[in-house]
Every structure is written in structure tokens, then in C-alpha cells.
Amino acid sequence: GAGVSQTPSNKVTEKGKYVELRCDPISGHTALYWYRQSLGQGPEFLIYFQGTGAADDSGLPNDRFFAVRPEGSVSTLKIQRTERGDSAVYLCASSLTGGLNSPLHFGNGTRLTVT
Amino acid sequence: EDKVVQSPLSLVVHEGDTVTLNCSYEVTNFRSLLWYKQEKKAPTFLFMLTSSGIEKKSGRLSSILDKKELFSILNITATQTGDSAVYLCAVGVTSGTYKYIFGTGTRLKVLA
Numbered sequence: 489g490a491g492v493s494q495t496p497s498n499k500v501t502e503k504g505k506y507v508e509l510r511c512d513p514i515s516g517h518t519a520l521y522w523y524r525q526s527l528g529q530g531p532e533f534l535i536y537f538q539g540t541g542a543a544d545d546s547g548l549p550n551d552r553f554f555a556v557r558p559e560g561s562v563s564t565l566k567i568q569r570t571e572r573g574d575s576a577v578y579l580c581a582s583s584l585t586g587g588l589n590s591p592l593h594f595g596n597g598t599r600l601t602v603t
Numbered sequence: 604e605d606k607v608v609q610s611p612l613s614l615v616v617h618e619g620d621t622v623t624l625n626c627s628y629e630v631t632n633f634r635s636l637l638w639y640k641q642e643k644k645a646p647t648f649l650f651m652l653t654s655s656g657i658e659k660k661s662g663r664l665s666s667i668l669d670k671k672e673l674f675s676i677l678n679i680t681a682t683q684t685g686d687s688a689v690y691l692c693a694v695g696v697t698s699g700t701y702k703y704i705f706g707t708g709t710r711l712k713v714l715a
Binding site (some may be wrong): 595 | 607635637639644645646647648651653676677680691693699700702703704705707708
């Protein structure tokens with residue numbers, strides 16, 4: 489079926505505002521990951537969901553970042569009081585099981601620019 | 604701290620050349636190594652490696668893992684301009700849960 493879908497594709501916001509980024513994973517994939525990619529860098533792990541629960545949120549940089557996945561499918565990454573340093577591409581990926589033999593399938597990302 | 608290092612950082616070749624990209628890692632609880640190709644946006648999956656010495660091959664691309672020396676290589680033969688991209692290496696680790704740590708990537712440019 490369809491791949492991982494992320495919306496919006498681009499988001500420009502002012503410093504201090506709140507933003508929400510949405511990820512719709514591949515149907516049937518139980519694992520969902522959020523990564524952040526800055527220019528010239530590899531993706532940096534933020535958070536991993538297995539079903540509805542955040543199994544690992546150790547990559548969230550501070551308490552301004554929060555993510556939910558209430559029904560075990562769509563996920564929303566929420567950033568409060570945005571800062572210019574939050575500007576990056578936020579990538580979402582899903583995998584069938586989240587286990588050893590289950591590669592990540594990425595969406596096209598949301599490019600966030602904080603002015 | 605878990606670390607994944609890719610080399611070279613960038614590479615420029617001509618069509619028809621063969622290239623070898625390197626990925627070395629220092630992690631605890633290694634489980635797998637993955638290669639991705641990233642052109643404009645979404646990284647696309649190339650290979651997953653879990654066992655040493657077994658080559659994975661897809662067309663002109665191949666990859667192999669050495670778990671003793673802690674590295675993997677990605678080979679591309681007879682390169683084409685369409686191979687121009689950033690190639691990302693990711694290592695799967697378990698530390699309570701399962702996650703992937705990415706390297707910085709190798710930017711490959713193939714000239715016509």
C-alpha cells in the first residue's frame with residue numbers, strides 16, 4: 489500500500505510558537521520512529537513507539553518536545569516554544585515489528601524552519 | 604557512547620567507476636547494520652546485514668559485514684549519474700528497546 493506519509497512537507501514558524509508534525513505510517517506497521525536530520529548530518533534518533541506506547545524517548549532533546557500515538561497508528565510530534573535551533577528536517581519511519589529483521593521505511597520528512 | 608562513522612564524507616567519480624563506501628561502528632549490543640540511499644528526501648532501504656562474511660547483492664550494489672573488525676562496506680560498480688546521493692549507514696542496537704543509530708553519510712557525486 490502507500491508509504492509513510494508526513495504532513496506538512498514544509499513548516500515555517502516564528503520563534504516561541506507551538507508546532508505539530510504528523511506522521512501516518514505504513515498500514516500494519518506496529519513500530520514508529522521519529523528522527524531529526526540537520527543539514528549535512530545523518531538522522532538523529534528522537535523517539536520510538538511500539539503500538540501506542542513510547543518504548544524509548546531517550547532521544548528527545550528536552551521537555552519542549554513531546555510525541556503521541558494514541559491509537560497505535562498516526563503519530564504527532566509536538567514542539568513547544570520553538571527555537572531557531574529546532575530548524576531541521578523531521579523524519580518519521582515505520583517498521584513492521586520494530587525487531588531485528590524489520591528495516592525502517594521513511595517518509596519524505598517535514599522541513600521545519602524557525603525564524 | 605554508541606558511534607557510527609562513515610568514510611569518506613564525500614566522493615566525486617566518473618560514470619563507470621567503482622566505489623567503495625565504508626561504515627565502522629563502536630556500539631554495545633549490536634544487532635544489525637543497514638544501508639540507505641538518500642537523494643532528495645526520504646532515505647530508501649538498500650540492505651540489512653546481520654551475519655559476518657555474507658555478501659548481499661542487488662544489481663550493481665553489494666555489501667558485506669565484518670563483525671570482528673566492526674565495519675561494513677558498500678560497493679557500487681559501473682556507477683551511473685543516478686547513483687548520486689547520500690549513502691547512510693545505520694546500526695541497530697538493543698538497549699532495553701531496539702533503535703537505529705545513523706552515521707553522517709557519504710555524499711557521492713557521479714559525473715557524466
